Amino acid sequence: MTNSNSARQTIFEELVTATKILLNEGILDTFGHISARDPEDPQSFYLAQKLAPSLITADDILRFNLDGETTDNRPAYLERYIHSEIYKARPDVHCVLHSHSPAVLPYCFTDQPLRPVTHMGAFLGERVPVYEIRDKHGDETDLFGGGRDVCRDIAESLGDQAVVLMARHGVVNVGKSIREVVFRAFYTEQNAAAQTVGLQIGNIKYLSPGEIKTAGKLVGAQIDRGWDHWSQRLKEAGLA
Numbered sequence: 001m002t003n004s005n006s007a008r009q010t011i012f013e014e015l016v017t018a019t020k021i022l023l024n025e026g027i028l029d030t031f032g033h034i035s036a037r038d039p040e041d042p043q044s045f046y047l048a049q050k051l052a053p054s055l056i057t058a059d060d061i062l063r064f065n066l067d068g069e070t071t072d073n074r075p076a077y078l079e080r081y082i083h084s085e086i087y088k089a090r091p092d093v094h095c096v097l098h099s100h101s102p103a104v105l106p107y108c109f110t111d112q113p114l115r116p117v118t119h120m121g122a123f124l125g126e127r128v129p130v131y132e133i134r135d136k137h138g139d140e141t142d143l144f145g146g147g148r149d150v151c152r153d154i155a156e157s158l159g160d161q162a163v164v165l166m167a168r169h170g171v172v173n174v175g176k177s178i179r180e181v182v183f184r185a186f187y188t189e190q191n192a193a194a195q196t197v198g199l200q201i202g203n204i205k206y207l208s209p210g211e212i213k214t215a216g217k218l219v220g221a222q223i224d225r226g227w228d229h230w231s232q233r234l235k236e237a238g239l240a
Helices: 003-024 080-089 119-124 148-158 178-201 209-220 223-236
Strands: 033-038 041-048 061-065 095-099 163-166 170-175
Touching: 003 033, 003 041, 003 061, 003 095, 003 178, 003 223, 033 080, 033 178, 041 080, 061 080, 080 095, 080 148, 080 170, 095 178, 119 178, 119 209, 148 163, 148 170, 170 178, 178 223
Parallel strands: none
Antiparallel strands: 033 041, 033 095, 041 061, 095 170, 163 170
16 A cells, blocks of 8 residues: 555544544534545545445545535535535645534524633634624525535635534534544533533633633643544444
C-alpha cells in the first residue's frame, strides 16, 4: 500500500470510528454525517454514501469536489452542500459534522444564545451564531440544507467560528481534524445541557473573553485523550 493509499485509508477508518463514537455518545441520531477534507487535495473531501450511520463502513466513503459533486453513482446525502460550501469558504477546516445533537436543539429554536459556561466549552466563542433560513427564503421552506445557496449562507453565518446552529434544524461543528470535531461535538452537547440547567438555577456567569482564549488553548490540547476514551467505550460496548 502506498503512502497515499495509507493516508486515505486512515481517514476512512477515522470517519467510521467517529460516526460510531458520535452514535454511541448520543450526538448522532438516525440522521447526520461527518466528512474530512482530502489531506492531499484540498479541493476534495470524503463523505459516506447515503446510509443509516450505524451501517457505514470504510467501503462506503465517497470522494466529492468542493461543489459537492462526485463521479461515484452511489446515493449521496442531500445535505452534502453544507460540507462543500464550508470547505470552500474555510481553507483551515478539515472536518465538518452535521448533527441534531439533542441538548443543543433548544438553542436552535429559542432566542437564548448558546454560550460557553465551563472551560470545556471555550471553543464555542462568546456566542454560537445561528443561521436563520427565513431571512432570505421565507417561512415555507423545509428547513433543510439541501441547496448550495442555503449552504453558502450557512458557511457565511459560521464565519470563523467552530460551531453554527441551523434554526429549527440542527448543528454544524467544524475543526482542523476528525478528532477535534468529535471532541467539539461532545462538548457542544455537554455545554448546552449544562447551560440549560444553569438557566433554571440562577444567573449564569459565562466565560469571559480572556477565559475563552486561555481555556480554549488548554482544553484544545486534550483531543487525543477524548478520542482514546470514546474509542475504548466503543470496544467495551462491542461496537469497535
